[in-house]
Amino acid sequence: MNLLFLTFVFPLIGFLLLSFSRGRWSENLSALVGVGSIGLSAIVTAYVIWQFNVAPPEGGVFVQVLWRWMAVEGFTPNFALYLDGLSLTMLGVVVGVGFLIHLFASWYMRGEAGYSRFFAYTNLFIASMLFLVLGDNLLFLYFGWEGVGLCSYLLIGFYYSNRNNGNAALKAFIVTRIGDVFMAIGLFILFQQLGTLNIQELLVKAPEHFKVGDFWIVLATLMLLGGAVGKSAQLPLQTWLADAMAGPTPVSALIHAATMVTAGVYLIARTHGLFALAPDILHLVGIVGGVTLVLAGFAALVQTDIKRILAYSTMSQIGYMFLALGVGAWEGAIFHLMTHAFFKALLFLASGAVIVACHHEQNIFKMGGLWKKLPLAYASFIVGGAALAALPLVTAGFYSKDEILWEAFASGNQGLLYAGLVGAFMTSLYTFRLIFIAFHGEAKTEAHAGHGIAHWLPLSVLIVLSTFVGAMITPPLADVLPQSVGHAGGEAKHSLEIASGAIALAGILLAALLFLGKRRFVTAIANSGIGRFLSAWWFAAWGFDWIYDKLFVKPYLAISHILRKDPLDQTIGLIPRMAKGGHTALSRTETGQLRWYAASMAAGAVLVIGAIVLVAV
Known part of the structure; x- marks a missing residue:
């Protein structure tokens, strides 16, 4: 099982080679590298699964520490891989199904522009997902979490020359980032309360530190749930998934079957001990x-x-x-x-x-x-x-x-x-x-x-x-x-x-x-008043996009338009602009003509005399 690290190293190598090729390789060579790297990862995965079942590690857990990332007071995260029955299952699904999808994609994408770029992105996608499921602490899980988010953006917008595809990619990126912010807050809370982000240490320390239903564990798990619903396209952050179909079909298979949308399920299952201490949040997961x-x-x-x-x-x-x-x-x-x-x-x-x-x-x-x-x-x-x-x-x-x-x-x-x-x-x-x-x-x-x-x-x-x-x-x-x-x-x-x-x-x-x-009955229902209403409502996925557009997008754009020219800066700059305007107005009186000066002096004298008379009266 010491070869475990190769499961994500091979896809990373494939990503780097395809990226450095800059699209100059033939389709056959790009497919060989893109599919072959996942194939090598699949071979290593099969060996790891076989070894895990034939000679199980002590306690059913294998930890491979590759290096220590940093060592600061109270925070010494390792770059380590954690393999147990759960991560082994995810490893098999991600690499096994991912390899079949890559093999199919080598046929499906033939003749498409950006053939090698496609496999570069998908290799990075697989590597990021493996990073997510094998990381022994929530910090490195979060790095993989962000990696699959980036790759989904790149792949959904693969046909970027079409504006709608770019919008779909941007929508997926923004909506899932909202969930990611919640998840990051959850990680901060857990580290502040328990002093670690190592998953197994969290599961041991949490029952000792928290009582069931304590405020901080409820808040932390609620934040983790926020991250999970964003990545796994559940209410209320589900609106991005249907638009993600803008990408090539193998990308849809990769996102839906082997990688991204399963990440939220894995996160909750991996941190099950934390959710057990917040039964109301766990019930909310089911709802x-x-x-x-x-x-x-x-x-x-x-x-x-x-x-x-x-x-x-x-x-x-x-x-x-x-x-x-x-x-x-x-x-x-x-x-x-x-x-x-x-x-x-x-x-x-x-x-x-x-x-x-x-x-x-x-x-x-x-x-x-x-x-x-x-x-x-x-x-x-x-x-x-x-x-x-x-x-x-x-x-x-x-x-x-x-x-x-x-x-x-x-x-x-x-x-x-x-x-x-x-x-x-x-x-x-x-x-x-x-x-x-x-x-x-x-x-x-x-x-x-x-x-x-x-x-x-x-x-x-x-x-x-x-x-x-x-x-x-x-x-x-x-x-x-x-x-x-x-x-x-x-x-x-x-x-x-x-x-x-x-x-x-x-x-x-x-x-x-x-x-x-003939489908006459269906046609009759669809053409009825209630049928047209329900069809339009359901076709628009219950109108969530419309609601979010009215509640969040339009107000955000309106505020952005107001702030675009920095009103505070404009207000502060009003005084020098007034002084400059006054100076400009006065400078126009300097004409160099004697009659203008005489008329001005006469007008000034009249104003002064008038003012004196008014005051005297």
């Missing part, structure tokens, strides 16, 4: 997830862009993970994070194949009849969509989502359970709406199937992992995270499994009834 997953489900139901539908589905599935964290289902949250990475990467890569085949058309209503022409993409959507909808028994998503629903039931959080069940119905409905509209019905475009190993191999591997095979991979979390309340099941658990499975099937059946065939 945020429950509300987000329902709202995102309705928003996805009316979208027409294939990538935006998947974006809202990501928002909803991350909501399930937050719900799980909120009810204490720590293992369930990470399990769903892993299975979600499999089927969401599959769906995004398959959507990329569809977009390329349809000449970069993304409107599902301009597709149709694709199942015959794109059999691999169709199979990918059927399997990935079934996993997203948690089709019973045969999909990975069923086992992870069902565990979350059971934990919500066992913990007594009926409201969160109902939110999860509503979300399950909406998920199956909007997922198969997409499939039935895009792949069935009348063909509206000429589609050409892709080819090559970089195209079919990632899709094939992810198809397998999205089935029950993926659910057979058990994250080694027993000694890392607290055991949840709902491990004992029995008849009640089986009943809930049947109910959730029936709800998923009902959603698929309703989608078939509504969206296969």
